[in-house]
Amino acid sequence: MKKFAVIYDEIFLKHNPGIYHPESPQRVQAIWERLQKEDLLPYIDIFPPESATKEEILWNHSEYLYDVISQTKGKSYIQLDPDTATNEYSFDAAIKAVGAQKVALRLLFEKDYEGVFALVRPPGHHAERDRAMGFCLFNNIAIAAYYAKNYYGLKRILIVDWDLHHGNGTQKSFYSDPEVLYFSVHQYPYYPGTGHYSEIGSGEGRGFTLNVPLPAYCGDEEYIYIFETILKPIALQYKPEIIMVSAGFDLCENDPLGAMEVTPSFGIPMLTKILKEVADKTCKGKILFTLEGGYDLMNLQESVANLIFTFLNVKEISQKIIYTKRSEKIEEKVLKPLKDLLRYKAYWEI
Numbered sequence: 001m002k003k004f005a006v007i008y009d010e011i012f013l014k015h016n017p018g019i020y021h022p023e024s025p026q027r028v029q030a031i032w033e034r035l036q037k038e039d040l041l042p043y044i045d046i047f048p049p050e051s052a053t054k055e056e057i058l059w060n061h062s063e064y065l066y067d068v069i070s071q072t073k074g075k076s077y078i079q080l081d082p083d084t085a086t087n088e089y090s091f092d093a094a095i096k097a098v099g100a101q102k103v104a105l106r107l108l109f110e111k112d113y114e115g116v117f118a119l120v121r122p123p124g125h126h127a128e129r130d131r132a133m134g135f136c137l138f139n140n141i142a143i144a145a146y147y148a149k150n151y152y153g154l155k156r157i158l159i160v161d162w163d164l165h166h167g168n169g170t171q172k173s174f175y176s177d178p179e180v181l182y183f184s185v186h187q188y189p190y191y192p193g194t195g196h197y198s199e200i201g202s203g204e205g206r207g208f209t210l211n212v213p214l215p216a217y218c219g220d221e222e223y224i225y226i227f228e229t230i231l232k233p234i235a236l237q238y239k240p241e242i243i244m245v246s247a248g249f250d251l252c253e254n255d256p257l258g259a260m261e262v263t264p265s266f267g268i269p270m271l272t273k274i275l276k277e278v279a280d281k282t283c284k285g286k287i288l289f290t291l292e293g294g295y296d297l298m299n300l301q302e303s304v305a306n307l308i309f310t311f312l313n314v315k316e317i318s319q320k321i322i323y324t325k326r327s328e329k330i331e332e333k334v335l336k337p338l339k340d341l342l343r344y345k346a347y348w349e350i
């Protein structure tokens, strides 16, 4: 049996927020075409999503937002905020992007797949309880965590958000919830404005939200350093029962909306490898990747292909990481204040 599954449906090509919008149908089309090539296709099984029910969406969103989005159905263009818009198919795409997470968890927990990539749009991590924003309608990965809690009884879910932007919606959903550890690395200060290192959760959830805000022009070295020296030790202490990844690829070099320099050929496979090592030690290797942003089509194709090859260990990573003054700078300027805050409160041994 194959170990990796992809969830995909042509409905994800039909949601269109506007002809010049960067969050275009071509994004998933490009990844889908790459998956069909003969070097990759033998390694993956493909499944269609189901539609999420209203009840499932209301785990994370208000009835008000559900009504706002459902009322866009059949209407050719509705602008929801300065950069978020819908067409006649957006509601159907949005409930399937959420429902893809339900199918993914079933494959991971009932069918023994180790990895699943939910190739979905619209993306989700900016969507808040009452508010669609930042190209996102419903928060796919937040509802994935609710599926894991409500259908499988999970108590320790690690969400790693490596999208260039901070996942304000996901952070808010679980800010006081220790059953979900939210870890985000993002360009800062930048859209949506949240994600300062001092945002570490509240109440019982204090210490279970972790933000690494980075200046522009960070690349493979900084990201690998952060994953190795802070995410990995904390994740091994938390012992997640599943790892979910808000897999945006706008952290890659030359992205039209970002200023980071992670490479699809080395950085993305290395981050995948580190997460897989944690997953192998803590949760039988199980990782759910959900597409978020990423606006350069070549980066999307190469990143997803390399992610799957690395996950399945069918291609060795030949390059080695060499830490330089760039990581020293990140340690001093970004990680030290975060570690001091976490050590002071004794949440994690780092």
Ligand SMILES: [Zn+2]
Binding pocket: 163, 164, 165, 248, 250, 292, 293, 294
């Ligand atoms: Zn993004």
